[in-house]
Amino acid sequence: MRVALNVNGEPREGDLWGGESLLYLLREGFGLWGTKNACEQGECGSCAVLVDGVLKCSCLVLAASCEDCQVTTIEGLGDDPVAGAVQEAMVSAGGVQCGFCTPGFVVVMTELLKRHPGADDEEVKQALAGNLCRCTGYARIVEALKRAQVQIA
Amino acid sequence: MPEMVRGVGASVPRPDGRAKTRGEFEFASDLTAPGMIYGRTLRSPHPHALVRRVDVRRALALPGVSAVLTASDLPGQAVYGLAKVRDQPVLVGVREKVMYEGEPVAIVAAESPERARQALGLIEVDYEPLTPLTDPVEALIQGDGYRELVIRRGDPGAQAPVVVKGYYEVGQQDQAPLGPEAGLAIPSHGGREIDLYVATQGLHVDLDQVAECLGMERERIRIHLAGVGGAFGAREDISMQIHACLLALATMRPVKMWYGREESFFGHVHRHPARMWYEHGADESGRLLLVRATIVLDGGAYGSSTRSVVANAACFGAGPYRVPNVDIWCGASKTNHQPNGAMRGFGAVQSCFAHEAQMDRLAARLKIDPVEIRRRNVLAAGDELITGQRVTGSAPVDKMVTRCMEIPLPPALDRAAPAALPGGGGYLADAGRVRRGVGYALGYKNVAFSGGTDDFSTARVTLGLSGGKPLARVKSAASEMGQGLVTVIGQIVRTELGVDEVELMPADTLVGDAGSSSASRQTWMTGGAVQGAAQKVKSELLRRAGPPAVELGEGCVLDAEGIPLAPLEVLLETPIEYEHEFHHRPTQALNENGQGDAHVSFMFVAQRAVVDVDLDSGVAKVVQLATVQDVGRAINPLQVLGQIEGSVAQGVGLALMEEMRVSGGHVLNPSFTDYLLPTVLDMPEMISELIEEPEPLAPYGVKGVGEPALISSPAAIAAALRDATGLDLPRIPVSPAELAGIAHLAPDPRVVAGQRPLERVVPARVLTPVGEESGDGVERGRILERG
Numbered sequence: 001m002r003v004a005l006n007v008n009g010e011p012r013e014g015d016l017w018g019g020e021s022l023l024y025l026l027r028e029g030f031g032l033w034g035t036k037n038a039c040e041q042g043e044c045g046s047c048a049v050l051v052d053g054v055l056k057c058s059c060l061v062l063a064a065s066c067e068d069c070q071v072t073t074i075e076g077l078g079d080d081p082v083a084g085a086v087q088e089a090m091v092s093a094g095g096v097q098c099g100f101c102t103p104g105f106v107v108v109m110t111e112l113l114k115r116h117p118g119a120d121d122e123e124v125k126q127a128l129a130g131n132l133c134r135c136t137g138y139a140r141i142v143e144a145l146k147r148a149q150v151q152i153a
Numbered sequence: 154m155p156e157m158v159r160g161v162g163a164s165v166p167r168p169d170g171r172a173k174t175r176g177e178f179e180f181a182s183d184l185t186a187p188g189m190i191y192g193r194t195l196r197s198p199h200p201h202a203l204v205r206r207v208d209v210r211r212a213l214a215l216p217g218v219s220a221v222l223t224a225s226d227l228p229g230q231a232v233y234g235l236a237k238v239r240d241q242p243v244l245v246g247v248r249e250k251v252m253y254e255g256e257p258v259a260i261v262a263a264e265s266p267e268r269a270r271q272a273l274g275l276i277e278v279d280y281e282p283l284t285p286l287t288d289p290v291e292a293l294i295q296g297d298g299y300r301e302l303v304i305r306r307g308d309p310g311a312q313a314p315v316v317v318k319g320y321y322e323v324g325q326q327d328q329a330p331l332g333p334e335a336g337l338a339i340p341s342h343g344g345r346e347i348d349l350y351v352a353t354q355g356l357h358v359d360l361d362q363v364a365e366c367l368g369m370e371r372e373r374i375r376i377h378l379a380g381v382g383g384a385f386g387a388r389e390d391i392s393m394q395i396h397a398c399l400l401a402l403a404t405m406r407p408v409k410m411w412y413g414r415e416e417s418f419f420g421h422v423h424r425h426p427a428r429m430w431y432e433h434g435a436d437e438s439g440r441l442l443l444v445r446a447t448i449v450l451d452g453g454a455y456g457s458s459t460r461s462v463v464a465n466a467a468c469f470g471a472g473p474y475r476v477p478n479v480d481i482w483c484g485a486s487k488t489n490h491q492p493n494g495a496m497r498g499f500g501a502v503q504s505c506f507a508h509e510a511q512m513d514r515l516a517a518r519l520k521i522d523p524v525e526i527r528r529r530n531v532l533a534a535g536d537e538l539i540t541g542q543r544v545t546g547s548a549p550v551d552k553m554v555t556r557c558m559e560i561p562l563p564p565a566l567d568r569a570a571p572a573a574l575p576g577g578g579g580y581l582a583d584a585g586r587v588r589r590g591v592g593y594a595l596g597y598k599n600v601a602f603s604g605g606t607d608d609f610s611t612a613r614v615t616l617g618l619s620g621g622k623p624l625a626r627v628k629s630a631a632s633e634m635g636q637g638l639v640t641v642i643g644q645i646v647r648t649e650l651g652v653d654e655v656e657l658m659p660a661d662t663l664v665g666d667a668g669s670s671s672a673s674r675q676t677w678m679t680g681g682a683v684q685g686a687a688q689k690v691k692s693e694l695l696r697r698a699g700p701p702a703v704e705l706g707e708g709c710v711l712d713a714e715g716i717p718l719a720p721l722e723v724l725l726e727t728p729i730e731y732e733h734e735f736h737h738r739p740t741q742a743l744n745e746n747g748q749g750d751a752h753v754s755f756m757f758v759a760q761r762a763v764v765d766v767d768l769d770s771g772v773a774k775v776v777q778l779a780t781v782q783d784v785g786r787a788i789n790p791l792q793v794l795g796q797i798e799g800s801v802a803q804g805v806g807l808a809l810m811e812e813m814r815v816s817g818g819h820v821l822n823p824s825f826t827d828y829l830l831p832t833v834l835d836m837p838e839m840i841s842e843l844i845e846e847p848e849p850l851a852p853y854g855v856k857g858v859g860e861p862a863l864i865s866s867p868a869a870i871a872a873a874l875r876d877a878t879g880l881d882l883p884r885i886p887v888s889p890a891e892l893a894g895i896a897h898l899a900p901d902p903r904v905v906a907g908q909r910p911l912e913r914v915v916p917a918r919v920l921t922p923v924g925e926e927s928g929d930g931v932e933r934g935r936i937l938e939r940g
Contacts, residue, residue, distance in 0.1 A: 017267060027183075028266070031185070033176070033179065033180075033183035034175070034176020034177065035176070036180070036182075036331070036332075036382075037182065037333075037413075038331045038332065038333065038382075038414065038825075039414045039824070039825040039826075040413055040414055041414070041824055041825055041826045043824075043825035043826055044331065044825055046331060073176070074175065074176035075175075075176055077175075078175065086174070087171065087174035087175060088174075090170070090174045091166045091167060091170030091171055091174060092166055094164075094166075094791045094792070094794070094795045096167060096170045096173050096174060097167075097383070097635040097636065097637065097795060097799065098330070098331065098332065098381065098382045098383040098634060098635025099169065099170075099173030099174075099178050099180075099380075099382070099635065100180060100330070100331040100332040100382030100383060100635075101331050102173045102174050103173075103174070103175075103176040106174050106175075106176075122572055125833050125834055126834070128832075128833045129832045129833055129834045130832075131832075131833075132331065132825065132830050132832065133331070133802075134328075134329055134330055134331050134383050134385070134799070134802075134803075134830065135383055135635050135795070135799045136795055136798060136799050136802075137795075137798030137799050137800075137801050137802035137836055137839060138798075138802065138832075138833040138836050139798050139836065139839055140794075140795060140798070141833070142833065
């Protein structure tokens with residue numbers, strides 16, 4: 001079956017089988033490899049994208065349900081100044097090690113900063129609790145978010 | 154030499170950081186090649202079975218399927234493995250036995266992953282299920298084991314006025330790197346050569362095994378490091394490497410293989426589960442007189458790195474203390490569980506949990522403060538270990554304990570703030586029923602390879618011009634997995650050569666072996682190789698410059714006063730290239746009594762955990778984790794702290810939630826839904842201090858940093874939980890049921906501390922409700938000894 005959607009501002013058409021996830025379509029279909037596949041059960045947040053502006057685990061979204069949707073992936077955040085602040089802070093604060101979880105974190109952190117730029121510590125932790133990182137112990141990711149908050153304020 | 158702004162000692166950001174934050178860093182699972190097809194693995198659903206028949210005809214007939222391979226198609230050696238004697242089948246063949254659930258039986262290559270999955274479903278395999286051997290003690294009694302190691306020192310039969318005994322268990326932890334196993338194999342020259350791009354910890358370690366199993370000369374195989382999404386030990390063993398190459402050679406197409414999360418749980422080794430029987434004896438002042446222990450590790454179906462894990466569990470089995478009389482027996486059994494092997498901490502994690510619980514037990518018996526009893530026994534430089542080895546390097550353990558104590562405790566529990574209680578936003582806890590506990594633990598472990606292994610690494614440094622400016626290029630086969638070796642290498646080159654621009658060339662097997670990124674060894678070993686190569690380049694630069702040039706800095710050659718004489722550019726019309734092979738000092742194999750100068754150096758760690766426990770629900774929260782770690786010299790303090798904090802996170806996981814639950818040889822929770830990993834909400838405040846006492850003979854005085862904080866953090870958290878609840882808690886991960894006092898672990902009665910498991914006594918024990926047996930392992934240990 002075919003599905004027409006908009007990804008990072010560009011119209012795209014996917015050729016897929018009915019059970020295919022949006023994650024699979026983005027990666028294998030469109031070659032957008034920045035969105036990561038780490039658990040396929042919505043537990044780790046590595047595949048976080050925005051679908052019509054709403055944060056989703058793309059592994060849990062059926063690609064077939066995305067007809068006419070606007071999808072934003074990590075690649076689509078390229079020139080966004082809020083994302084840029086997050087990306088810079090993640091590197092300087094030490095929030096990146098292996099980097100496999102990083103695109104998902106950047107998508108989630110950027111979405112939080114836009115939706116609720118003044119989030120306090122508890123709100124920040126709640127917002128990041130859907131993303132797993134196996135390398136950092138999270139402290140420096142939280143620190144990066146705080147630095148980005150200051151940067152964009 | 155002059156300080157470089159981005160040189161050794163500076164918290165330089167990662168060179169790959171920007172690409173990683175933008176989704177542009179290519180991980181192994183992101184690779185593609187023209188004409189690429191997809192490989193998948195058929196795995197046994199049985200933990201133990203005889204393969205009677207394999208019929209691949211229907212799978213091969215499926216359109217879009219390019220190849221289906223079984224054991225009868227193997228062109229080379231049929232087994233691989235990390236042990237010298239390879240023992241793990243590439244594929245289990247007809248009339249052979251499956252030894253663990255998930256063991257590969259066939260592989261397919263097809264036009265799409267979905268088509269490959271369908272093909273797996275069409276392969277017919279007749280299994281005759283066999284009864285799996287799942288009890289590690291029973292396996293040893295039957296003689297099914299990989300290694301038995303005894304450490305005997307002083308008088309093994311020594312007596313002490315105060316003796317405490319205990320039984321302890323550690324569950325099976327998964328490394329759970331976020332990037333699953335993945336790689337891409339590309340054949341060339343009519344199948345006479347092949348390139349493999351793979352996420353691995355050791356390129357040359359893989360090369361040896363791939364070459365044997367393909368029946369190809371090593372020179373015809375090039376293995377390239379693809380982006381590695383974490384490893385923590387899980388990528389020391391082969392996963393898809395050989396399979397992808399076999400499929401690529403069979404089809405003459407590029408073949409990509411990647412595991413989903415469930416397959417990943419079956420596709421790599423895990424941390425050895427352990428059962429441990431301990432007996433500690435001391436005098437009335439708390440001075441240790443004896444340690445007797447039996448440590449049983451479940452090695453699972455194949456050898457992997459189990460022999461080395463046994464050595465570590467035993468060598469560090471009494472902790473960083475002076476002990477005159479020791480009798481430790483450590484063995485690993487062969488069972489029908491998944492093979493166990495390397496995970497961060499590598500044997501030292503298991504025994505630390507036991508010896509630290511014993512130290513607390515001894516303190517309680519003697520009514521001595523738990524910190525004080527450790528103080529009275531800690532190792533210092535010049536002391537002898539239980540292996541008879543004298544610590545010739547730094548061992549600032551007493552100072553570390555002091556510093557750990559000085560770290561401020563967290564504020565008292567705010568009982569009016571529900572989010573601060575165990576369970577957090579779930580509002581689980583009755584604030585009045587929450588108890589705080591504080592616990593301590595010390596740990597230590599070797600750096601780099603031990604026991605007589607000639608441990609070395611190779612690096613090549615080329616200094617030339619790029620756009621008219623000096624550019625240093627470094628070639629090494631060392632694996633960057635996220636730990637930050639790429640940053641460290643750049644810092645070392647800048648410091649040695651005084652140039653700012655350093656480029657790391659792709660890591661592959663076209664340069665000499667760097668050994669695997671394991672045992673916290675790469676900063677020392679590959680750092681040493683890079684330093685050595687850079688120093689040869691420096692000598693050549695100074696030779697070219699001639700007197701009075703004696704030093705490099707800020708892109709110039711300098712005289713003895715540090716005055717610039719000439720920019721490097723004028724000396725680099727011809728590039729300078731040197732390679733260096735760095736070896737650490739020789740070590741010895743342990744003798745029949747486990748004595749010998751087996752290790753090159755030791756990393757020590759002291760930790761204090763603060764926890765809150767809801768006594769009703771048994772839900773616990775780690776509030777603070779203070780770490781003081783002996784790092785020798787921090788090449789990059791930011792990265793060192795990142796390693797410590799990441800270790801603590803994995804320690805929180807092992808203490809409270811992470812365990813592969815296995816029943817009858819079947820893994821019950823192979824997913825991130827059911828295998829719980831700490832999230833940001835599970836993490837405590839982490840305060841970490843680095844003790845920098847340079848290690849003699851190591852480049853820049855470094856030690857390793859990757860493992861120590863995972864060795865003792867589970868033990869410290871368990872101690873804090875005991876302090877909060879008054880319970881024994883002899884097993885990690887500690888479950889809420891145990892913390893609420895409604896379940897406890899009954900000791901395995903078949904073994905006496907210090908002795909090899911010999912007798913068949915009673916069947917395996919399980920978690921039993923309180924009341925059926927007393928929870929006190931001390932008493933039962935005595936009864937058993939009389940019997």
